[in-house]
């Protein structure tokens with residue numbers, strides 16, 4: 001592992017700044033299966049960090065540990081110095097971690113607007129009684145957050161779909177809506193699990209453009225999990241390649257692309 | 271001001287959020303208010319009024335069950351238990367020989383009692399998902415019936431208890447209304463009382479499901495892991511929905527007790543829970559309107575079957591009568607059949623049918 005020196009370690013200002021997310025020594029087991037076997041990496045503010053690796057490498061498992069769906073047996077995960085391992089998923093969302101799912105996690109019977117409004121859940125306060133009564137804050141909050149949602153709709157060009165149930169939308173639009181719900185949360189850290197999986201080339205390119213838009217317009221760090229290399233090479237600042245629950249190397253896209261072990265892992269898997 | 275074609279266009283989010291914003295919705299509201307005011311005046315038959323009164327009581331309970339099952343996705347067979355709690359709470363809180371609270375307060379007290387018991391049981395019951403929750407709540411019904419039979423002090427045991435509740439609001443006694451020199455019957459007065467409460471409950475529920483807590487409930491229903499990951503605390507919303515559902519069930523129970531003026535433990539059996547499930551399935555799972563529609567269609571059905579059982583061939587109406595099915599079994603069979611038929615042919619219920627009809631007429635005369 002001595003070779004996995006970060007290529008911009010000489011870049012003094014970046015190295016000085018403390019990372020937003022620090023993951024170290026994470027081990028996750030399911031009975032006999034070891035999904036993650038000692039994972040270390042960090043993500044800096046504003047960075048687009050990619051994780052690649054063949055199917056079953058443990059990419060989705062990393063996300064599940066980050067947002068508290070799974071609790072790793074060993075290791076530590078901190079966001080802005082806060083220990084995430086002691087938090088429940090809903091609390092982690094409140095701390096500013098948003099995510100999309102590899103196999104879609106939309107609320108299918110709810111409209112596009114309602115799905116996006118749910119992204120605002122932790123930013124709102126209305127409880128059961130106030131909601132029932134439609135009193136002062138309940139109404140004010142609805143209008144205020146509807147405006148925030150409208151900005152997301154505009155950014156991701158979801159205008160034609162506002163009132164439609166999420167489950168009835170074309171697949172590509174569902175993926176985009178899920179991205180929208182995540183950014184409606186105004187996260188510090190956005191986790192994207194294979195955002196272009198199952199898309200044809202044109203849809204993939206659109207999605208890449210939306211991801212870049214989000215990156216340019218919003219102040220957040222992203223972790224992009226991808227199974228295919230091409231998208232990652234275009235978008236990412238740094239890439240971590242994984243195989244069998246272990247990081248093989250971390251570095252710039254060029255560095256990772258030319259790493260013999262990465263090539264072997266993909267050839268071995270392919 | 272620009273013309274508002276069809277009343278479908280809105281220009282501000284606050285317009286979008288109005289419940290009765292469009293012209294059609296306003297007309298609909300007006301029609302409902304007129305029906306509310308005049309149905310009891312024109313329908314004078316005590317029997318038909320009682321059918322409507324029972325339907326209204328069922329609508330209140332169905333709104334509750336729909337919040338839990340339709341909106342939050344938690345299937346409960348325990349509704350009858352909470353309806354029972356409400357009925358006995360009304361007997362105690364509203365009875366002049368007991369606590370003797372005035373009308374709004376015994377209704378509120380019974381509601382809170384149901385919600386409180388629901389909130390106590392909820393955290394245990396809701397650890398379990400799907401079918402397990404159904405089984406635990408099934409146990410609740412049997413446990414409840416047992417308690418109702420044996421807590422004689424409160425429930426009167428097997429022989430039941432009379433429910434004598436205050437029925438006066440702002441000087442008007444719903445049991446004996448006098449208005450504009452007219453006298454109105456018990457059934458007429460209770461129509462206004464019961465359906466007034468249906469209106470208030472429906473409005474509160476509608477507001478709930480279109481604001482933050484109601485959206486969170488639906489998120490839990492549609493995909494619980496995703497809901498958690500965006501910050502929805504599953505436990506909070508499941509237990510909250512259970513408490514509200516139990517509260518509305520108890521409110522329905524309180525109205526039932528007060529309307530019948532007498533309740534017995536076997537009324538709050540499993541079959542009552544199943545009736546409520548049938549009501550929301552037939553009316554429309556996950557819709558406020560459907561809860562009421564379903565209750566209108568099915569809430570008065572047991573009364574109707576009872577009334578007309580003599581003219582339905584094969585139904586035993588009394589001893590010595592040679593039918594092959596009792597009134598009770600016929601009831602069960604019809605509710606069972608309706609559940610199956612709707613689940614197979616129109617799982618989204620009458621409310622979905624209604625929406626399709628409405629969508630058709632919205633575009634009228636362009637029927638493409």
Ligand SMILES: Nc1ncnc2c1ncn2[C@@H]1O[C@H](COP(=O)(O)OP(=O)(O)O)[C@@H](O)[C@H]1O
Pocket residue numbers: 030033034035053054055056057058059060061062
């Ligand atoms: N809930 C689970 N139960 C058992 N094994 C799991 C579970 N989730 C993931 N795994 C296993 O962990 C490994 C990594 O899976 P995953 O993180 O989904 O990989 P990737 O996203 O890279 O394709 C696989 O061997 C998978 O079978």
Ligand SMILES: [Mg+2]
Pocket residue numbers: 059060061102
């Ligand atoms: Mg995966």
